[in-house]
Amino acid sequence: MSLSPPEPVDQDTLVSRVLARDPAAERELYDRHVDRIYRLVYRMVGDADRAAEYTQDTFVRGFERLREFRGEAALGTWLTSIAISVVYNAQRKLKRIRSREQDLEAAETLGREDPVPNPILRDRLNAAVGELPEGYRTVFLMHDVEGFTHREIATALQVQEGTSKAQLSRARAQLRVALADLAGEWVT
């Protein structure tokens, strides 16, 4: 699958125009890639405000660093790697903040029973995907959900294609185990 729709202007020309600060070219670059970047970011964070913020950060960084783009990968893949970096950094910070907040909450809720697990399908899926290791989850969402190829994933994550394939295989296996009792939902 290609990262970009059919291009009336080739990538190199577009990059040159953006570097020359052509506003129309900047907008065209944004329009070409924003949907896929936003969709991936949203899949990773599951929150519209944060997805918009991280997508904005991705493009701001992309425009600021475009001179560093060497054209060795597709521009969309390069932007995807920035987006993943932005999301990872932000998620780690959020995790630290939440763990501190949970420490406080744990002290306040000590002795209470755990809530009954929610049997709703979406919650089960969210939990199963959420429990995947970060790398597995990213590869699974990119490949199986958003349709990136292993080559694109490998370039964006700076890993070997074999690593991408292996992580996807492990992610699927872990999900099958976690969702075994829901197999009827997808096994006909």
Added chain:
Amino acid sequence: MTDDTNTENPMARLIGEEYHVPPPVPREEMWTRIRATLDAGRSTPVVPLTRARLRTRPGVVIAAWITGIAALLALGVGIGRFTVGDGSRAPTTAGPTGTGTPTMALSAATVEHLSRAASFLTTFRSDTEAEEETFDAQARALLTTTRLLLDTPAGRDPRLRSVLDDLEFILAQIIQIPADRPEDRDLITDGLETRQLMPRLRTAIPPGTSPRPFGAS
């Protein structure tokens, strides 16, 4: 292993239909804020936050940047004060987001400043390789301007004041990062997230507003 096809994977298809399903892409809203952030970073010769560029002509470029924004704000603040008096006789006059009639100049200066701050903080939290001294001069200039704005009608608008107060706090923290404790940056970026300063800053920049040289018609 696996190949590049996932159409035969019903589990993945189900997850794709249920897990974090993206809403319509808010293209225009995001572009407006990206455009404002980019323009803020370009309208004056801001020092790019990389070591190599900083070493090129740090004094000249930083001085130009500080001079530019100081002139901008001095004019904006001056006009704002001239227009509303000393504040004690015009307590209901609000800033750009308030109910009063703000001066165009002060409004433009405020938007310009917020856009610069958003651009600076975006780079601060993402450029983990930059040295602290790289940020110091810009943070000081932004802090000075923030404090100037807090003393104008813009600072009397409750929502804007809240943003400026938090911005002042974060900038003061950035300036105080000890050179031997770069890990303190994480605490500051944690603070950015906790206070949700970035989305609040961007929201405070009116949609469709693009910073421009002060006094431009």
